[in-house]
Amino acid sequence: MENATVAWQMAFYSLPFRKDDRILTAEAEYAANYVAFLQVAKRTGAVIDVVPSDASGELDIEALERMIDARVKLIAITWVPTNGGLVNPAAAIGRIARAHGIPYLLDACQAVGQMAVDVEAIGCDMLSATGRKFLRGPRGTGFLYVRRNMLQQLEPPMIDHFAAPWVSRDSYQLRDDARRFETWENNYAARLGLGAAIDYALEIGIAPIEQRCRMLAGRLRDGLAALPGITICDLGRAPGAIVSFTMKGHEADAIVASAAAAGITIGASDPSSTRIDAERRALPHVVRASPHYYNTEAEIDRLIVHLEGLPSR
Numbered sequence: 023m024e025n026a027t028v029a030w031q032m033a034f035y036s037l038p039f040r041k042d043d044r045i046l047t048a049e050a051e052y053a054a055n056y057v058a059f060l061q062v063a064k065r066t067g068a069v070i071d072v073v074p075s076d077a078s079g080e081l082d083i084e085a086l087e088r089m090i091d092a093r094v095k096l097i098a099i100t101w102v103p104t105n106g107g108l109v110n111p112a113a114a115i116g117r118i119a120r121a122h123g124i125p126y127l128l129d130a131c132q133a134v135g136q137m138a139v140d141v142e143a144i145g146c147d148m149l150s151a152t153g154r155k156f157l158r159g160p161r162g163t164g165f166l167y168v169r170r171n172m173l174q175q176l177e178p179p180m181i182d183h184f185a186a187p188w189v190s191r192d193s194y195q196l197r198d199d200a201r202r203f204e205t206w207e208n209n210y211a212a213r214l215g216l217g218a219a220i221d222y223a224l225e226i227g228i229a230p231i232e233q234r235c236r237m238l239a240g241r242l243r244d245g246l247a248a249l250p251g252i253t254i255c256d257l258g259r260a261p262g263a264i265v266s267f268t269m270k271g272h273e274a275d276a277i278v279a280s281a282a283a284a285g286i287t288i289g290a291s292d293p294s295s296t297r298i299d300a301e302r303r304a305l306p307h308v309v310r311a312s313p314h315y316y317n318t319e320a321e322i323d324r325l326i327v328h329l330e331g332l333p334s335r
């Protein structure tokens with residue numbers, strides 16, 4: 023697909039919803055997904071129910087179990103949200119989805135390339151991801167996984183004659199593989215780049231990638247924790263390699279700009295990209311630093327020294 027968003031949309035908009043059907047999602051759900059829930063709710067009368075988080079900030083598995091009833095038609099959650107290091111318990115959610123026969127759509131955009139992804143162990147029916155983040159692929163690439171027994175139930179919301187050949191004047195026939203979500207024309211150069219990025223990641227190995235990403239993120243968190251005025255915002259029992267923080271007296275965008283001027287690339291996350299979580303925690307814009315395996319310990323330390331050198335306010 024051309025990005026993770028389209029991959030996710032193809033899965034989500036293929037599902038039929040009716041009035042009073044329930045969609046269960048998590049507090050840290052990504053804005054693109056949530057506005058699609060809102061649109062479908064508006065069109066169909068389906069309702070969105072947000073599963074609360076536990077004390078650690080992860081989706082509360084017991085609360086999810088209690089919320090299940092016959093009206094739940096989809097569990098759709100983000101594994102690793104856009105605004106911090108939280109890693110939601112994707113496999114525990116999958117066990118509940120499977121036990122109750124509820125379709126499970128996992129946004130794995132920020133997990134793929136960062137940590138091991140095993141759709142059997144997770145138990146998801148649909149999984150979307152991007153090429154441009156931890157996979158280090160080209161922008162404008164993504165992919166969708168759909169479990170085979172789920173595939174036959176999903177009619178894509180839009181089709182062309184590649185997805186569904188025009189077999190007689192009045193009929194088309196959907197392809198019986200996952201390419202029913204694709205179109206005739208594609209950005210082949212970007213796809214080749216995505217393939218190369220995946221080969222590259224597999225050659226290095228996902229386990230060593232995960233280990234090094236976590237080590238560097240841990241080093242960054244330890245350094246930040248020792249600085250006055252810094253608040254680390256990452257949730258969960260074992261946060262991954264996205265480190266989010268605020269600094270007293272400094273706007274996130276100003277920190278990003280000052281780091282860029284010093285040759286350090288970090289980003290910021292806006293409350294509206296994860297509105298429910300941001301409102302619950304009264305988060306402002308947060309700084310987001312995402313070390314990858316190619317970063318050195320010295321580079322992590324440079325960021326810490328840079329922040330230490332900003333005027334205290």
Ligand SMILES: Cc1ncc(COP(=O)(O)O)c(C=O)c1O
Nearest residue numbers: 025026027052100103104131152
């Ligand atoms: C959790 C999550 N899902 C989906 C996306 C969308 O990915 P893409 O830009 O490839 O559409 C993002 C991008 O920030 C994201 O953080």
